[in-house]
Amino acid sequence: MMVGGVVKSMTGESAQRAALGAGAIVMDVLASNDGRLYHEKVQRIRQLRPDMILLSGGIDGGTITHVVELAEVLEAANPKPRLGINFKLPVIFAGNKNAREPVKERLGEITDLMIVDNIRPTLEEENLQPSRDKIHDLFMEHVMAQAPGYKKLMGWTDAPIMPTPGAVGEIIKKIAEAENISVVGVDIGGATTDVFSVFQKQFNRTVSANLGMSYSVCNVLAESGFNNVARWVPFNMDETDLTNRIGNKMIRPTTIPQSLEALIIEQAIAREALRLSFEQHKEFAVHLKGVQTERTISDAFEQTSSGETLVNLMELDMLVGSGGVLSHAPRRHQAARMLMDAFLPEGVTQLAVDSIFMMPQLGILSTIHPKAAVEVFEKDCLIRLGTCIAAVGKAKSDQVMLQYEISLPSGIIVGDLKFGELKLIPAPFESLQAKLTPGKGLDIGAGKNEVLNTNIYGGVVGIIIDGRGRQPFNLMDNTEDRVSQLKKWSEETGEYPQLENSNV
Amino acid sequence: MSRSYTPGLKILARTKIIKKRQLPMKGNVHLKIGDIVKSDAIVASTELPGNVQMLNVANKLNIEPENVPECMLVELDESISKGQIIAESKGIFGMFKSQLKSPIDGTLANVSEITGQAILSEPPIPVEVDAYTSGTITEVDDEEGVTIETVGALVQGILGIGGENHGILEVVTTSPSDELTAEMIQEKHKNMVLVGGSFLTKDTFEHASKIGVAGIVSGGFDYTDLSKILGYSLGVAITGSEDIGPSLIITEGFGRISMAVRTYELLSSNAGNFAAINGSTQIRAGVIRPEIIIPSERENGEIRDYEEADLAITDGSLIRIIRAPHFGKVGKVKSLPTELTKMESETLVRVAEIEFENGEIEIIPRANLEMILT
Numbered sequence: 001m002m003v004g005g006v007v008k009s010m011t012g013e014s015a016q017r018a019a020l021g022a023g024a025i026v027m028d029v030l031a032s033n034d035g036r037l038y039h040e041k042v043q044r045i046r047q048l049r050p051d052m053i054l055l056s057g058g059i060d061g062g063t064i065t066h067v068v069e070l071a072e073v074l075e076a077a078n079p080k081p082r083l084g085i086n087f088k089l090p091v092i093f094a095g096n097k098n099a100r101e102p103v104k105e106r107l108g109e110i111t112d113l114m115i116v117d118n119i120r121p122t123l124e125e126e127n128l129q130p131s132r133d134k135i136h137d138l139f140m141e142h143v144m145a146q147a148p149g150y151k152k153l154m155g156w157t158d159a160p161i162m163p164t165p166g167a168v169g170e171i172i173k174k175i176a177e178a179e180n181i182s183v184v185g186v187d188i189g190g191a192t193t194d195v196f197s198v199f200q201k202q203f204n205r206t207v208s209a210n211l212g213m214s215y216s217v218c219n220v221l222a223e224s225g226f227n228n229v230a231r232w233v234p235f236n237m238d239e240t241d242l243t244n245r246i247g248n249k250m251i252r253p254t255t256i257p258q259s260l261e262a263l264i265i266e267q268a269i270a271r272e273a274l275r276l277s278f279e280q281h282k283e284f285a286v287h288l289k290g291v292q293t294e295r296t297i298s299d300a301f302e303q304t305s306s307g308e309t310l311v312n313l314m315e316l317d318m319l320v321g322s323g324g325v326l327s328h329a330p331r332r333h334q335a336a337r338m339l340m341d342a343f344l345p346e347g348v349t350q351l352a353v354d355s356i357f358m359m360p361q362l363g364i365l366s367t368i369h370p371k372a373a374v375e376v377f378e379k380d381c382l383i384r385l386g387t388c389i390a391a392v393g394k395a396k397s398d399q400v401m402l403q404y405e406i407s408l409p410s411g412i413i414v415g416d417l418k419f420g421e422l423k424l425i426p427a428p429f430e431s432l433q434a435k436l437t438p439g440k441g442l443d444i445g446a447g448k449n450e451v452l453n454t455n456i457y458g459g460v461v462g463i464i465i466d467g468r469g470r471q472p473f474n475l476m477d478n479t480e481d482r483v484s485q486l487k488k489w490s491e492e493t494g495e496y497p498q499l500e501n502s503n504v
Numbered sequence: 505m506s507r508s509y510t511p512g513l514k515i516l517a518r519t520k521i522i523k524k525r526q527l528p529m530k531g532n533v534h535l536k537i538g539d540i541v542k543s544d545a546i547v548a549s550t551e552l553p554g555n556v557q558m559l560n561v562a563n564k565l566n567i568e569p570e571n572v573p574e575c576m577l578v579e580l581d582e583s584i585s586k587g588q589i590i591a592e593s594k595g596i597f598g599m600f601k602s603q604l605k606s607p608i609d610g611t612l613a614n615v616s617e618i619t620g621q622a623i624l625s626e627p628p629i630p631v632e633v634d635a636y637t638s639g640t641i642t643e644v645d646d647e648e649g650v651t652i653e654t655v656g657a658l659v660q661g662i663l664g665i666g667g668e669n670h671g672i673l674e675v676v677t678t679s680p681s682d683e684l685t686a687e688m689i690q691e692k693h694k695n696m697v698l699v700g701g702s703f704l705t706k707d708t709f710e711h712a713s714k715i716g717v718a719g720i721v722s723g724g725f726d727y728t729d730l731s732k733i734l735g736y737s738l739g740v741a742i743t744g745s746e747d748i749g750p751s752l753i754i755t756e757g758f759g760r761i762s763m764a765v766r767t768y769e770l771l772s773s774n775a776g777n778f779a780a781i782n783g784s785t786q787i788r789a790g791v792i793r794p795e796i797i798i799p800s801e802r803e804n805g806e807i808r809d810y811e812e813a814d815l816a817i818t819d820g821s822l823i824r825i826i827r828a829p830h831f832g833k834v835g836k837v838k839s840l841p842t843e844l845t846k847m848e849s850e851t852l853v854r855v856a857e858i859e860f861e862n863g864e865i866e867i868i869p870r871a872n873l874e875m876i877l878t
Contacts, residue, residue, distance in 0.1 A: 038558040046553075065569075068618045076556045076613065076623050080529055102618055147789075191740075191788065210739055215788050218727070219739025240728055245828065247727035247758035250741055251663045251787060255827040256853055256871045262828055263849035330850035498850070 001135070002050040004030035004074075006057035006066040011095065014119045015056040017204075017284065018094070018128040022135035022166065025192070025209040030073065032057075032066045038073065045077035051143050053079070053089065053111075054131060055103070056119040058096030067099040071106040078110055081142070088112040090138045094119040094131045114138075126288060139163065159364060165194040167363030168322065169205045171377055172196040174366045176203075178374045181317035184343065186274060187359065188323035190214035190253055193273055195281035199310040204285035208277040213325050214253030217269060221246050224272040231475050232268035232341065234486035234496075235261075235504050260496065261504045263330070267338055270325040274342030282311045313346040313470075314392065314445060320382070322354035333424075333494040336385045336461045346392045346470050347445030348436070350457055351385040384429040386459035390466040393442040395419045401467035402444060403437040406456070417467040422489045425465065427458025464493060512815055512875035513660040513755075513793060515767050519809050521658055521797055522642075525633050526649035528552070533644055541635040543670055543780055543799075547650050548633045554626035557608055562620025565593040565602045569620030576622065578612050584624065585609050591622065636668055637780045638799045655807060656799040657774055659755070659767055661721065664783025664794025665734065665743045666751035670697070671718035673771065673779040673798065677701040680768035683760070684722055686711040693717050697779045697796070699771045703760040706732050713749030719781035721771065721796060723756045723763035730758075744784030751783040753794045761832045764824065766876060774798045810877055817875055823858065827872040834876065835860040 001024045005011030008031035019026050027048050030041055045053075053074065057067040074091065081089045091111040093103050100115055107113045116130040140161065144150050153161060162170075164187070172185040176198035185196040191212040196205045210216040211223070221229060226239050229246075245265060249255065257263040286309050321327070321339050329335040335353045345351075358381040366373035391401045402417045408427055417423055436452045438444040446452040456463060468489075476482040490496045531550020535541065561576070562569045575591050584590055584606045595601035606624060614623040639654030674696050676688045684700025686708045697719040698712065704722050706729035712720055731737045733748055755767050779798045786792040817823060821837045835858040845855040845867060853869040860866070 039556050042556050065619050068616065069621070072558075072614065072616055072619060072621065072623065076558075076625075078553060216740045218737065218741075222737035222739045240726055241759075243727040244758035247730075247738075248827070248831070251757060252826050252874075253787065254871055256847075256851055256869045257849045258827060258847045258851070258869055258872060259829050260848050260850075263851065328851075330852070498848070502848070 001026060001052045001054065002028050002030060002045065002048060003054045004056065004070045005095075006032050006063060006070070008034050010123070011056045011058065011120050013284075014126050014128065014288075015054050015094070015131070017126070018056075018119055018131040019054055019135060020206050020284065021128055021169075021204075022132040022139070024135055024139065025207055027209075030070060032069060038076075041073045042077040045074065045079050049080065050089075051081060052135065052138050053091045054135065055091060055093050056095045056131075058099060058118075059123055060097050060118050060121045062096055064096060064099045064102065067095045068102045068106070071099075071103045075106045075110065087142070090114065090142055092116060092131060092134050092138070094134075124288070136163075136166070159368060162360075162364055162367075164189075164360045165192075165205060165207050167360040168194060169196050169203070170363035170366050171359050171373060172320070173198060173203050174370055174374055175318075175320075175377060176201075179317075182312075182315050183318045183320065184278075184311070184316055185320045185359075186277065186322065186326075186339075186343075187354075188213060188270060188273060188277075188321070188325055190324075191216050193277035193323075195277050197281060197285055197311055199285070199312060199315060202285075202310055204281070204310065206277070206281040206284050208280050211273045211277050211280075213266070213270060213273065213323075214249060216250075217246055217253075217273075218250045220269050220273045220276065223276055229265075229268050229272055231482065232271050232486070233264055234483050234490060234499065235264075236479060236483070237265075259504075260498055260502050264496065264504070266325065267329070267334060270338055271342045274338065278343055282309045285310045313344065313349075314443070316345060316347075316349050318350040318352065319343055319345055319388075320352045320354065322357060322359050324357075326353050327355065327357050331495065332383065332385055332460045334496070336388070336464060337489075337493055337495050339385075340388050340390075340464065340466060344390070344470055344473050345388050346390055347443070348434075348452070348454060348456055349388050349390075351388055351459070351461070352382045353385060355381055355383045384457065384459035386427065386429075386461040386463055387456045388464050388466055389434075389436065389444070389456070390468075390470050391438045391442040391444050392470040393438075393448065394472070395439065395442060395469050400439045401442060401469070402439060402465060404465060405435040406463065407433040408458075417465050419467055419469065420485070421465075421467040422492045423465045423467075424462050424493045425458075426462040429457055429459045431455045431457060432463075461494075512810075512877050513662065514658055514810065515660070515764070515770055515877060516658045516808055516810075517770055517773075518655065518800060518805050518807055519658050520807055521637065521639075521654050521656060521799075523637055523639070523652045523654075523797075524649060525636060525652060526645070527633055527647075528631065530647040531631070533647065533650060535641050535644070535650055537641055537644055539641045540639070541641065541652065542638050543635050543778070545635045546632045547635050547641075547652075548648075550631050551628035552631055554610060554628050556613065556626070557624045559604065559607070559622045559624060560620060561591050561604060561615070561622045564604050565591060567593050567620075570617045572620050572622070573615050573617050576612070576615055580614065581611055583611055636670075636782070637797050638778075654797075654799045656797055657770060658798075659721075659770060659796040661753035661755045661785075661794040661796075662757055663741055663743070663787075664751060664753040664785050665730070665738075665746045666719075666748050666783040667744050667746075668780065668782045668784075669718040669751045670778065670780045671695045673697045673699065673774050673777055673796075675699040675768075675772045675775050680723065680765055681762040684708055684720070689715055689717065691715060697721070697781050699768070699775075700763075701768070702762040705729060709733060709750070709752065717750045719751040719753070719779070719783075719796075721753045721755065721763075721781070723754065724759045724761040725752070725754045727758045741785050741787035743786075744782070746783075751781050751794075753781065753783055753796065756832060757826070759831075764834075764876065771796070777801075814877060815875055817856065817870075817873060822876040823856075823873045824876055825858070825868055825872055826874045827869075830860075830866060830868065833860055835866075837873075838865060840870070
C-alpha cells in the first residue's frame with residue numbers, strides 16, 4: 001500500500017507506522033515535503049498501482065490546504081487498483097477532521113473513500129488503531145478475497161483470519177506483558193522479514209518487504225553488497241560464483257542446501273537479511289517526532305531529542321527468532337550464532353527460537369485464550385537456546401573483556417574472556433547465579449566498570465560469552481585473517497563441527 | 505511405489521495455448537468471438553490519462569486561493585494550447601491585470617479554491633494491445649480484452665527479461681553446451697529470435713542488441729552481467745517491463761549451464777518458424793515463467809498437455825538436479841526412500857536415489873529435483 005502525510009517525518013511516519021503495524025507492505029510515503037514535484041507524485045501512484053492508500057495529514061484544527069493538496073494529487077492520478085478492473089481503489093482518510101469535506105469532494109466519487117479518526121489528533125498523540133483496523137478489514141476484503149482458497153478457509157473457521165505478521169505480533173506482545181520484559185522477535189520468511197519489539201511497553205512491528213531468503217534473496221545481496229555477505233563465509237568465494245548461486249536460489253526458491261558450503265552461504269545471507277531488517281526496525285521504532293518536551297534543569301546535560309529509537313539492546317531481555325532458516329537450522333548453535341551476529345545483543349540477553357513455526361497460530365489463540373497461548377508458547381513453542389553475554393565499549397586487542405563467575409549445577413565456573421574470543425559454556429535452562437565483571441571502560445549492563453550480579457539461563461546451546469566487542473563490532477578486513485577468525489568462532493561455539501573435515 | 509510432486513517447466517511440441525490479452529484499464533475491444541488473427545493484429549485499445557502539471561494560479565496572479573475559480577478563462581475539461589492565456593486577475597479598477605499562460609497543450613482538469621492550484625492534463629496516451637500470437641478469438645471481455653487460442657509448441661524458461669517480441673526462430677550454436685558468442689550473431693539475424701546453448705556474455709548480448717535481434721534463448725547467464733545490462737541488481741524476479749533491446753530467456757539458471765537437450769531439440773526442430781517470445785517472469789505466488797510460443801501451421805496432430813499427475817516423480821522418472829553440488833546434471837530416479845536422510849549440511853530431508861547417465865549414483869533431496877517432461 002501507499003501512505004501519505006503532510007510532513008514526512010510526522011504524519012507521514014505515523015501513517016507508515018499504522019500501515020506496517022497492520023502488517024502491510026509500504027511501497028512509498030507521499031508527503032508535501034518529500035521533495036518530489038507534483039507530476040512525479042502522480043506518476044509514482046500510477047506506476048505503483050497499490051492495493052490501497054492511507055491518507056493522513058494535519059492535526060485536528062491544523063492545516064487543511066496541504067491535506068487537500070495531497071487529495072488533489074490522488075485525484076489527478078485517478079489510481080486504479082491492481083486487482084479487479086471494475087473496483088474503485090480503497091482510500092482511507094485519517095487526517096485533520098476539518099479537511100474531511102474537501103477530501104470527500106475530491107475523492108468521494110473516483111475512489112472507495114473511507115474516513116476514520118485522525119491518526120495524529122495532536123502532535124503529542126498518535127491514534128493508530130482506527131486506521132490499522134480499517135487497513136486490516138480492507139486487506140481481508142480486497143486482497144485476501146482474491147487469494148485462492150480464501151473463501152473455503154472462511155467456511156472452516158469462526159475465528160477471525162489474521163495475516164501472519166499480525167498474529168506473530170500478538171504473541172510477542174502477550175509474552176512481553178506476561179513476563180514484563182523487553183522483547184525483540186523476528187520472523188524471517190521467503191519474501192519478507194518481520195521484526196517486532198516491545199521496549200518501554202511500546203509495541204512496534206515492521207515488515208521489511210523484499211528482505212527474505214528465497215523470492216527476494218537477491219535483494220538482500222543487492223542491499224547488503226557482496227562484501228557484507230562474504231564476510232560471514234569462512235572460506236574464499238568468487239563473486240560471480242556466489243552471486244550466481246544466490247540468483248539460482250531466487251529462481252528456484254524451494255530448493256534445500258544439500259552441501260555444507262551451500263548451508264554456510266545461506267546462513268551468511270540470513271545474517272544480512274536479519275541485520276538489514278533490524279536496522280529498518282530501529283529507524284522506525286522511535287519516539288514521536290515533532291513533540292515539544294519540557295526540560296528541567298536535571299535534563300540539561302541529557303542530549304535526547306524527539307525521534308530517538310526506542311530500541312535499546314542493553315535493555316533487551318529476550319531475542320526470539322522464527323522462520324525456516326532459524327527454526328530449521330540443522331544445529332541450534334547455528335541459529336544462536338545467526339541471531340547474535342545479526343542483532344549484536346548487548347549485556348545479558350536470552351536467545352530463543354520458535355520450534356516448529358507455531359507463533360502465528362499462538363498469536364491467534366492469544367486473542368481468544370491469552371493464558372493458554374502464553375503457556376503453550378513457553379512450554380512447546382519456544383526452544384530456549386541460552387544466553388548471550390557481551391560487554392559494550394571500545395576495547396584493545398588482548399584486553400580482558402569480562403571476568404565471569406557462574407554457578408552451574410556441576411559447580412562454579414570462573415574465567416576471563418579476552419577481546420576477540422567467543423566461549424560456549426554448556427548449561428541447562430534453569431536460573432543460574434552469575435557475577436559478571438566488565439573489563440576496564442566496558443559495560444555489561446550495570447554501567448561502565450560496574451559489576452553485575454544477576455541470574456542467567458542456559459538452554460539447548462548454553463551460555464555464549466561474546467568478547468568480539470560491541471559499539472564497535474568489527475570483523476577483520478584481511479580475508480585470510482577473517483577466515484581463520486570465523487573458523488575459530490565456529491569451532492568454539494559448535495556451529496559447523498564438520499567444517500574441519502569437509503572439502504569446503 | 506513412492507511418488508513425489510516436483511515442479512517442472514513446460515517443454516511441449518504441440519499443445520493448446522490460451523492467451524488472455526487485456527487492457528490496463530477499460531477501453532475498446534476491436535474483435536469478436538471466432539475471428540482469426542495474426543500476431544500483429546490490434547485486438548483492443550484505450551487511452552491512459554496524460555501526464556499532469558500543476559500551476560499555482562493563486563501565487564502567480566497574487567490572488568487568494570478562493571478567488572482562483574472566478575479568474576479562470578477556460579472551463580473544466582476544455583482544451584487548451586501552449587501559450588494560451590488561461591487565467592487573468594481582476595486587477596485594480598480593471599487595470600494592472602496579471603495573466604497566466606498555459607505551459608502545455610492539453611485540457612484543464614481541475615481548479616482548487618483551497619490550494620489555489622490548477623491542474624492541467626496533457627493529451628491522453630493511446631495504448632494498443634496486439635494479439636501477440638496468431639490464433640482464434642474464443643472469448644471477449646467487454647471493454648477489457650480478449651482470449652486467443654492457438655495450437656503450437658510451447659517452451660517455458662526459468663527467468664527472462666524484456667517484454668513481448670517476435671521473429672523467425674534461428675538456432676546459432678551447434679550444440680546445447682556451446683556458448684553463444686558475438687561472432688555467431690550477424691546482420692541477417694536482425695528481428696530474429698536466436699537460440700544459443702549454455703551461456704552468453706554481456707558483450708554478446710550487447711552485440712545482439714546493436715544488430716537488432718528480437719530475442720535470445722540461452723541455457724545460462726551470469727547474474728552480475730544481468731545487473732550490468734539492467735543497470736541495477738535484480739532483487740526479486742519480477743520482470744517484463746525492461747527496455748533492453750532483445751528479450752532474453754534463460755532456460756536453466758545463472759551460470760554456465762547446458763540447455764536441456766529436449767528444449768534445444770524442440771527449438772531446433774522449429775528453426776525457420778515464426779516465434780513469439782515473452783521474457784515476463786514473476787516468481788512469487790501465482791508464478792509466471794517466460795515463454796516461447798511457436799504457433800503451428802499444421803491442422804492435424806496429437807495435442808499434448810500435462811496434468812498434475814504427470815509431475816509426480818516415481819521410479820524411472822527422468823529428472824534434472826537444480827541445486828549444487830550436482831546442478832544441471834540429468835539422471836533417472838532409482839528409488840524414493842521414505843525415511844528422512846541426513847545430508848552433508850546435516851539437514852534432514854526426503855531424498856531420491858538418482859542414477860546419472862555415467863552410472864554414478866547419488867542421494868539428492870527431492871526438493872532439488874526437477875521433472876523432465878517427455
